[in-house]
Amino acid sequence: MMRITLNGIEKRFGAVQAVGQTNLTITDQFVTILGQSGCGKTTLLKMLAGLTEPSAGELLFDDQVMFSSKEKTNVKPSKRGIGMVFQDFGLWPHMSVFDNIAFGLRGEKSKAERRHIVMDALQKVQLEDKAKRKPGELSGGQQQRVALARAIAVDPRLILFDEALSALDSILREQMREEILSIVQTINAQAIFVTHDQTEAMAMSDCMIIMEAGKVIQSGPPEQIYHEPTDAYVANLIGRANWTDNDVLIRPEYIHLQSKSAGPAVTGIVRKSLFEGDRYVIHAEVKGQLWKFYDSRPHKAHSIVKLYVQENTTHSLYKQEV
Amino acid sequence: MFISKHIPFWMLFALLGLLAAAPLLAVLGYTFTEEGTLSFTAFSEALHNERILSTMEHSFVLGLLVILGTTIIALPLAIIRTKTQFANKNWLDIVFTIPFMTPPYIGSMGWMQFMQHNGYYESIFTVPAPASFFSLAGMVFIMSMHLYPFLYLMLRNTLIRINGSFQDAADIYGRSPFMNWIRIVLPLLLSTYAMASLLIFIKTLAEFGTPATFGKQIGFYVFTTEIHQYLSRWPVNISAATSLSLILLSVCMVIWYLQNIISRRYAYGIHSGRSSIPAPKKDSQAVRIISWFYVTVILLLSIGVPYFSIVATSLLKVRGDGLQWDNITFSHYIELFSLHSEGFYALMNSFGFALVAATAAAVIGLFTALSIKDASNKPQKLMDLTSMMPNIIPGIVFVVGLIIFWNARWLPATIYNTKWMPIVTYIVLFLPYAVQYTKGSISQLHQSIHASNAVYGTSKLTIFIRIWLPLLAQGILAGWIMTFIISMRELVGSLLILPPSVSTSATFIYSQFEQGDAGAGMSMAVITVFVTILFITIMNWIQRKALTHS
Numbered sequence: 001m002m003r004i005t006l007n008g009i010e011k012r013f014g015a016v017q018a019v020g021q022t023n024l025t026i027t028d029q030f031v032t033i034l035g036q037s038g039c040g041k042t043t044l045l046k047m048l049a050g051l052t053e054p055s056a057g058e059l060l061f062d063d064q065v066m067f068s069s070k071e072k073t074n075v076k077p078s079k080r081g082i083g084m085v086f087q088d089f090g091l092w093p094h095m096s097v098f099d100n101i102a103f104g105l106r107g108e109k110s111k112a113e114r115r116h117i118v119m120d121a122l123q124k125v126q127l128e129d130k131a132k133r134k135p136g137e138l139s140g141g142q143q144q145r146v147a148l149a150r151a152i153a154v155d156p157r158l159i160l161f162d163e164a165l166s167a168l169d170s171i172l173r174e175q176m177r178e179e180i181l182s183i184v185q186t187i188n189a190q191a192i193f194v195t196h197d198q199t200e201a202m203a204m205s206d207c208m209i210i211m212e213a214g215k216v217i218q219s220g221p222p223e224q225i226y227h228e229p230t231d232a233y234v235a236n237l238i239g240r241a242n243w244t245d246n247d248v249l250i251r252p253e254y255i256h257l258q259s260k261s262a263g264p265a266v267t268g269i270v271r272k273s274l275f276e277g278d279r280y281v282i283h284a285e286v287k288g289q290l291w292k293f294y295d296s297r298p299h300k301a302h303s304i305v306k307l308y309v310q311e312n313t314t315h316s317l318y319k320q321e322v
Numbered sequence: 323m324f325i326s327k328h329i330p331f332w333m334l335f336a337l338l339g340l341l342a343a344a345p346l347l348a349v350l351g352y353t354f355t356e357e358g359t360l361s362f363t364a365f366s367e368a369l370h371n372e373r374i375l376s377t378m379e380h381s382f383v384l385g386l387l388v389i390l391g392t393t394i395i396a397l398p399l400a401i402i403r404t405k406t407q408f409a410n411k412n413w414l415d416i417v418f419t420i421p422f423m424t425p426p427y428i429g430s431m432g433w434m435q436f437m438q439h440n441g442y443y444e445s446i447f448t449v450p451a452p453a454s455f456f457s458l459a460g461m462v463f464i465m466s467m468h469l470y471p472f473l474y475l476m477l478r479n480t481l482i483r484i485n486g487s488f489q490d491a492a493d494i495y496g497r498s499p500f501m502n503w504i505r506i507v508l509p510l511l512l513s514t515y516a517m518a519s520l521l522i523f524i525k526t527l528a529e530f531g532t533p534a535t536f537g538k539q540i541g542f543y544v545f546t547t548e549i550h551q552y553l554s555r556w557p558v559n560i561s562a563a564t565s566l567s568l569i570l571l572s573v574c575m576v577i578w579y580l581q582n583i584i585s586r587r588y589a590y591g592i593h594s595g596r597s598s599i600p601a602p603k604k605d606s607q608a609v610r611i612i613s614w615f616y617v618t619v620i621l622l623l624s625i626g627v628p629y630f631s632i633v634a635t636s637l638l639k640v641r642g643d644g645l646q647w648d649n650i651t652f653s654h655y656i657e658l659f660s661l662h663s664e665g666f667y668a669l670m671n672s673f674g675f676a677l678v679a680a681t682a683a684a685v686i687g688l689f690t691a692l693s694i695k696d697a698s699n700k701p702q703k704l705m706d707l708t709s710m711m712p713n714i715i716p717g718i719v720f721v722v723g724l725i726i727f728w729n730a731r732w733l734p735a736t737i738y739n740t741k742w743m744p745i746v747t748y749i750v751l752f753l754p755y756a757v758q759y760t761k762g763s764i765s766q767l768h769q770s771i772h773a774s775n776a777v778y779g780t781s782k783l784t785i786f787i788r789i790w791l792p793l794l795a796q797g798i799l800a801g802w803i804m805t806f807i808i809s810m811r812e813l814v815g816s817l818l819i820l821p822p823s824v825s826t827s828a829t830f831i832y833s834q835f836e837q838g839d840a841g842a843g844m845s846m847a848v849i850t851v852f853v854t855i856l857f858i859t860i861m862n863w864i865q866r867k868a869l870t871h872s
Contacts, residue, residue, distance in 0.1 A: 051490050077493040084494045090487030094509045103505070104495030154495060 001190055002062050002157050003027050004048070009057035009067075011043050018043045020214045021057070028207035030181065032193045032200070034237070035211035044211070045160055045194045049084055050077035061158070078104075080158075083151025083189075087163035089143045091135035097122070097146050098131040104154040121149040124183055141172045148180065152187050159184060161193040165200065177204055198238050202226070210234050226251070228315055235317070240281075242291040247317045252281070254313040255293035257305060265306045273298035331693055331701070338690065338708045341750045345723025346715070349571070352726050353564045368565030374548070378569065381544040384462065385523040391466030392473045392522050393515075395620060399470075400477035402613045404485060406605050414617070415475070416862065421624040422471035423854055425811040425828070426531030428847045431835055432628030433464050434536060435635055435844075442631055445645055456540050465532050467624040469525055473518045480514040481507070513588035520581040524574050528716030530814040535835070545570045546718045546814065553722070553818055564726065567719040578714045629851075636845035654845035665846055668830035675741070675826065676809035679748035680756075684802040686749070687756025691764055692790065694757075695772075713754035720750055721815045739821045747819055748809040755808070756801040763797025796864060803861045807854050 004026040011019040019040040033041045046052035047059070050066065053074060059067040066075045083104075091100050101118045109117065122128045125145035135143055144164065151159045161180070165173045181204060184191045195201050201208055202222045209219040218230045222238075229235035235249050242250045259265065268284035268291060279294045284305060291307070299305060353365050368374050399418070402408050421429065436442045437460070443451040454460075484507055496502040530546040537547060545566060552563035605613070639651045658665040690709050697706045712720055724747055728738040737743050771789070779785040813828040820829060827846050834843030 046490075049490075049494060051493055077490075078496055082494060084491065086487040086491065088487050090491040092488060092491070092506055092510070095505075104497075106501070107497045150491075150495065 001027055001029055003060075004158070004190075005058075005060040007058040007060075009044075009047060009054045009059055011040075011047060011052060012055045017214055019047070019054075022216055024209065024216060024219065026192070026207065026209075028190075028205070030184070030191050030193075030205045031207045031209065032195055032205040033209045033211060034195055034198060034201040036196055039211045040214040041194045041196075041211050042162055045162055045192065048158075048192065049082060049160055050075060050080055081156055083154055083156040083159040085144070085147045085151050085159065085161045085164040087167055089135070089140075089147045089167075091143055091146055091150075093134065093136055095134075096131065097127070097133050097135065097138070100135065100146060101150045101153045104150065117153050118149075121153040124152065124186070125149045125179070140168055141176065144168060144176060145179075148183065152183060152189070155187070156189055158190045158192065161191060161195075163194055163196070166195070166197070173200070180204075202238065208238075210237065229317075232317060235315075240292050242286075242293075243289055244314075245287055245289065249315040249317065250291075250309055251313070252291075252293045254310040255291065256308045256310060257295060259308045260310060265308050268305050268307055270299040270301055270303045270305055272301055330689075334686075334689055334693055335701070335705055335708075337686065338705065338753075341686075341746070342708050342711050342720075342753070345720050345727045345750070346571075346711070347723075348727035348730065349564050349567050349719065349723040353561065353568050364561040365565050365568065368562060368569070371562070374562070374566060374569075377543055377545060377548045377566070380542060381527050381570075384458070384465070384542075384544060385526040387458070387462040388465045388469060388526040389519045389522050391462050392470040393519065395466060395470040395624075396474035396477055398616055399474050399620060400481055402616060403474075403478050404481040406609055406613045408613060408617065415478075416858075417621065417625070418471045418474060419858075420471075420855070421468055423807070423858060424468070424625075424628070424851060425813070425847075426465070426468050426529055427535050427813055427828070427832065428531075428632060428811075428851065429468050429628045430464050430532040430535045431831075431840075431844070431847070432631040433460075434539065435631040435840065436627055442634060442645070456536075458540070458542060461532065461536050461540065461542060464536055465526060465529065467628075468532070469522055470620075470624070472525070473515075473522055476514055476518040477511065480511055484510050513584055516584050516588070517581050520577050520584075524577055524714070524716075527570060527574065528718070530718060534813070534832070546716065549718050549722060550814065550817065553725070560726070563722055567722045571715055571719045574715055632844050632847050632851070635840050636848050638841060654841045655849075657842065658845050658849065664825070665830055665842060668825040668827050669846065669849065671741075671824060672810050672827040675744050675748060676806045679745045679752070679809045680802045680806035682745070683749050683753050683756040683805045684798050687753060687801055688760050688790075688794065688798055690753075690757050691760035691794075694761065695764075709757045710754050712751050713758075717751050717812075718814050721747060721818050724750065724815075725819060738819075741821065741824065743819045743821065744816060744824075744826070747815045748805070748812060751812065751815060752805040752808055755804045756798075759797045759801030759804065760794055761797075763794045767793060799864060800861055803857050807857050810853060811850050 004024075006022050006024040008021050008023060009019070010017070010021045022044070033044060035041045043052055047054050047067070054067055054069065056069045057067070058065065058070070061080065064075075065071065065073050066080055067073060091097075092103070095103070098118055101121055102114045105114045105117060119128060119131070122131055125148055127142060127145055127149065130138060130142065130146075135146060138146065144167070147164075164180075165176055168176060177200065180191070193201070193204055205222060207219065208222050208225050210217050210225065212233060218225055218234050225234060226238050229238065229249070232241075232243075232247070235241045240252045242252060242255070244250065266286055268286040271283040271285060271290070273295075274281045274283070275298070279296060280298050281292055282295055282299050282305075284291050284293070284299075284307070286307065293307065354360060354362065356363065403411075403414065408414065434441075437451045437455045439451065441451060455463075488506065488510065492502040492506045496506070527545060530550070533542070533544045533547045534550065537544060543551070549563045549566050549570075552559045552566070634645065636654055637650050637652070638645075639649050639653070657663055658669065660666060687709075690705065694702050694706045694709070697703045724743075725738070728736050728743065728746075737746060771793075775785050775789060779789070810826075811828050812826075813832060816826045816829045817832065820826065825833070827850050831843040831846050831850070834840065834846070
């Protein structure tokens with residue numbers, strides 16, 4: 001896999017700092033950049049693509065300099081060996097599906113080769129029969145597949161996904177996740193996803209980069225971010241979080257109704273039980289805090305429950321700051 | 323129940339029919355009937371008339387050349403405004419609309435005074451002005467300088483929309499910027515360009531101001547000036563006027579239909595959720611110099627020269643004495659603002675007519691827009707079309723129709739030869755603006771607003787007063803201002819339908835210019851333009867305020 005290095009990359013729009021000085025090294029195959037809208041994640045992605053010029057810093061793909069404010073280098077997007085998939089698909093409406101995918105190969109490959117590559121890409125996304133259609137005649141999911149085919153056709157080392165799934169409905173989204181992962185895997189490329197959907201981020205990546213207000217606040221494998229968030233913002237953004245009165249984080253799956261170890265019990269008053277299909281999420285008030293935990297059966301509101309917190313599963317934010 | 327519920331809708335429909343449809347039917351009736359029976363003689367005679375044929379040819383040639391002229395001006399401007407450092411200079415768009423908002427007859431008079439013998443060109447450059455300016459080329463130039471903002475704004479908006487992920491995708495997958503242009507930007511731009519240029523063609527055919535001033539001087543007659551001649555010069559020939567009006571009307575309808583086909587078939591949903599102008603890249607020195615030079619030259623030619631001429635003429639005692647300090651006077655303005663002067667009467671008439679017409683149009687427009695809703699059923703579609711007709715059909719055709727209709731012998735009462743005639747004419751001509759602005763505000767509202775009205779509204783009146791009026795106020799006001807501005811300066815209708823001895827600012831400017839007292843006319847022109855700019859500034863301010871509130 002390629003090593004992507006960001007040294008002090010930043011972007012200002014006039015007086016507004018969209019992305020603050022960022023130092024990052026990305027080596028994983030599947031990476032997500034997660035954050036709420038306006039946090040600068042799309043700007044960061046566009047800087048990787050070369051669509052937005054950073055105000056300062058240095059960007060390297062392995063040892064190749066893509067951008068450097070000192071050396072005044074800025075490699076064009078089309079010369080970076082990347083593909084990109086957009087939220088609104090960005091398929092050129094006047095061209096057929098075939099021409100959309102073949103566009104990136106013009107001047108590089110012969111006509112016969114182009115045909116072969118395009119049909120191969122279309123086959124990977126299961127749309128061989130739609131080659132002659134215009135994008136406007138396809139459904140949203142099909143258009144997104146064409147966009148993916150266009151990206152893999154140029155044989156990129158890196159594919160960037162800008163909120164690529166948020167225009168699709170939830171069933172289609174889950175299906176596309178699988179497809180994207182397996183296709184990127186087969187062509188042995190790297191992928192960076194920008195998203196505001198934390199389940200998507202956890203499900204799709206080996207490495208997550210969490211951004212807030214133009215800054216990277218944490219990065220690492222999803223498990224690490226889930227269990228050891230650096231602050232309350234991250235803890236609340238990823239999964240369900242329960243808090244004790246001294247800022248200790250307890251994830252719901254570590255709260256039990258039976259004692260599994262020597263941990264002390266706390267009492268809670270049930271507020272409500274929500275059915276999630278495979279289990280119930282129980283909301284209970286514990287020492288003035290609202291806790292959530294799971295059980296296989298509902299609990300009546302106002303009933304009192306004894307809760308045991310599994311040992312060595314809590315994570316104190318307070319400790320880390322010391 | 324059915325009847326009572328629909329009565330207001332049909333009453334409104336009847337009113338629109340009386341205003342907009344009746345005049346057109348009158349033109350048809352007059353042309354195709356002779357003593358109560360169907361007859362095509364008048365029309366076929368017109369089609370074989372040498373003079374009418376050459377008029378048609380003139381109009382078409384002019385229309386095509388103006389498309390060419392506006393393209394040469396507008397396309398580079400649109401590119402400069404979206405691809406260079408000019409991309410974030412939004413104030414330029416307001417400046418670029420000035421030529422379009424300037425009444426064409428005023429702009430044309432400005433150029434004529436600049437280029438004529440002993441004109442400002444000669445006194446500034448002290449060389450004889452090129453006489454070749456007074457030709458078809460000059461006319462195309464003047465009209466292009468008036469109409470280019472329309473094409474420019476449409477092209478620019480499309481370019482901005484392409485700027486989103488279409489452009490990003492092209493940057494990533496395309497091998498060279500040049501090929502990206504040829505294969506992506508140009509094809510996407512083409513449908514907009516085709517639509518805009520057809521509209522330019524219609525606007526050129528329908529224009530009266532420049533042909534009536536510049537065209538008349540060089541003897542280049544077009545549809546509008548010929549219709550005006552047939553109706554205003556002895557011997558009056560109404561059937562020639564109506565036949566010519568019908569030809570003009572048919573041409574415009576065909577083009578409008580073509581334009582609709584293009585927009586339905588080729589206007590791709592150029593919808594990019596994140597279409598924003600990218601942060602301007604640093605331009606190279608050459609690009610910077612060329613773009614500044616181009617923008618400056620266009621502004622100089624489309625605003626600088628005509629406005630300079632108009633203001634200068636309005637301030638000079640004796641035009642022949644040229645630009646000397648001791649030749650400057652405010653007497654034309656003082657004359658204009660002294661009570662009981664002819665100019666003052668004309669100005670007050672214009673204000674009064676425009677005020678009444680704009681208010682009536684705003685009220686009718688509001689109810690029409692609310693009745694049309696989303697034009698989902700046949701009657702609503704028909705109403706939409708009726709209210710938009712004056713936008714498609716040249717004003718002079720409506721004026722001819724209004725004259726014939728309100729002179730019909732079977733009418734029990736008529737407004738002809740009263741001051742209501744110009745008011746009704748302005749309402750008919752500019753109703754589309756009132757409807758469009760209100761419809762625009764409605765379309766900006768979320769669809770669920772209709773559902774919430776239905777669920778929570780207690781009565782139609784409460785919904786109207788508490789929901790629609792406050793929500794649409796800004797659109798209604800914008801429509802009102804627009805109608806007011808263009809009513810104030812409307813020329814061709816005013817020339818043909820004003821009762822004897824009544825004049826408006828537009829007819830005053832025209833007649834003073836014709837009679838050679840340009841100073842008085844031009845000071846009125848300055849006032850007209852000043853009022854226009856003042857109102858547009860107010861409108862922009864209101865719109866900006868509304869934006870920050872929502």
